[in-house]
Amino acid sequence: MTAIALVTADACVEDDLDMPPLLEACRIQSIDVEVCAWDDPRVDWSQYGAVVLRSPWDYVDRIAQFLAWCDHVSAVSELFNPLAAVRWSLDKHYLLDLADRGIPVVPTRFIEPAHAPAAAVIDFLADFPQAADFVIKPAIGCYSRGIQRFARHQTDAAIDHIAHLASNNASVVLQPYLPAIDKTGETNLVFFDGVYSHAICKSALLGQDGAVNVPTYDYRSPREADAAERTVATAALxxxxxxLGLRRPLLYARVDLIRGHDNTPRLLELEIAEPSLSLPLTDKGATRFAQSLDRLVMVNQGA
Ligand SMILES: Nc1ncnc2c1ncn2[C@@H]1O[C@H](COP(=O)(O)OP(=O)(O)O)[C@@H](O)[C@H]1O
Ligand SMILES: [Mg+2]
Structure with a gap:
């Protein structure tokens, strides 16, 4: 098989701390990979046997262009994860599909552009009397963009924030703030080919004072996921x-869980488009990812 493209963006390659250990693991295992920027017009994507999304994170302000690029790559090569998985997972409405399939997700309501925000917030607070605080975030977003935590008495500020997010026709997510995150953080479980590799603890990013932090490595530490977390994460995948009707397990996946009021793990996010995998915090993660890429080569060669 021809080389595998590992996709980043010029503006993001330095922030991608997974890339150096992954490249080293690929070098050790003699896997032919090349790092490419998704929006580099000089790249001929058809020359790659597989195109693996890693850190094209500057797409957030030009999603339509990025998805058109994903369509193109899928047509001329093999995109990982597959196009359908990328498209579906970029919009947090996927949480409803997973809840319908019995996955315990963080309680989630959507406010669609046609809905009146004030009524939606009042209904939400009535339905979640236990929630001292609640969270508002865009349905399409990442890296804490557009997210805000409010106390339940801050309804006016919350409605303003929803109106702000909805001003360009966006759907908005409402969730109770799950306070267990302040004690135990969230657990991010990483899988390759559907097999658990490693996990990290990510400490809470949203302060009571309205501070919104981004998940730099200062907020991450290694953690072993427990049996209950692995069970929920595996079921979610x-x-x-x-x-999605996929034949094969996803090449890579990150499953983010927070404990609910009953202390059981609940799905916060399924990151299957271009997740940061915290490879520098684990011994074996990069090796396992490279082994999965190697299996990809063998499958494509019909081995
Ligand atoms: N319902 C919630 N309860 C507690 N913390 C939350 C909740 N939703 C989001 N957060 C915090 O905000 C961060 C970003 O939210 P997330 O849903 O992961 O969106 P994204 O990563 O797509 O921006 C999380 O890592 C977590 O710290
Ligand atoms: Mg997140």
Missing amino acids: EAARSH
Whole structure:
């Protein structure tokens, strides 16, 4: 097989701390990879046997262009994860599909552009009397963009924030703030080919004072996921695979869980488009990812 493209962006390659250990693991295992920027017009994507999304993170302000690029790559090569998985997972509405399949997700309501924000917030707070605080975020977003935490008495500020997010026709997510995150953080479980590799603890990013932090390595530490977390994460990946009708497990996936009021793990996010995998915090993660890329080579060669 021809080389595998590892996709980044010029503006993001320095922030991609997974890339150096992954490249080193590929070098050790003699896997032919090349790092490419998704928006580099000089790249002929058809020359790659597989095109693997890693850190094209500057697409957030030009999603339509990025998705058109994904369409093109899928047509001329093999995109990983597959196009359907990328498209589906970029919009947090996927949480509803997973809830329908029995996955315990963080309680989630959507406010669509046609909905009146004030009524939606009042209904939400009535339905979640236990929630001292709540969270508002855009349905399409990442890296804490557009997210805000409010106390339940801050309804006016919350409605303003929803109106701000909805001003360009965006859907908005409402969730109770799950306070367990302040004690135990969230657990991010990383899988390659559907097999658990490693996990990290990510400490809480949203302050009571309205501070919104981004998940730099200062907020991450290694953690072993427990049996309950692995069970929920594995079920979420199976549900995603079945929803998307995928033949193979996802090449890579990150499953983010927070404990609910009953202390059981609940799905916050399924990151299957271009997740940061915290490879520098684990011994074996990069090796396992490279082994999965190697299996890809063998499958493509019909081995
Ligand atoms: N319902 C929630 N309860 C507690 N913390 C939350 C909740 N939703 C989001 N957060 C915090 O905000 C961060 C970013 O939210 P997330 O849903 O992961 O969106 P994204 O990563 O796509 O911006 C999380 O890592 C977590 O710290
Ligand atoms: Mg997140």
